[in-house]
Amino acid sequence: MKLSIDSDLCQGHNRCFALAPELVDVDDYGEAFVLNDGVVPDELRDKALLIIDNCPEFAISEVKS
């Protein structure tokens, strides 16, 4: 599984970072970005789905290959 964050949509609530700091980080402006090129280890898949569901701006999505 791979995640992507649309920086045009992200409003910097930091909710994703609070829920899954293993998968995302935030820059100095509070805007989120994916770690590890967005690649989600299998054991963190549930957390990835959680942050997709909890982003109020619908900025996080799964990259379909």
Ligand code: SF4
């Ligand atoms: S929860 Fe969504 S809007 Fe908030 S920082 Fe994360 S990606 Fe951005």
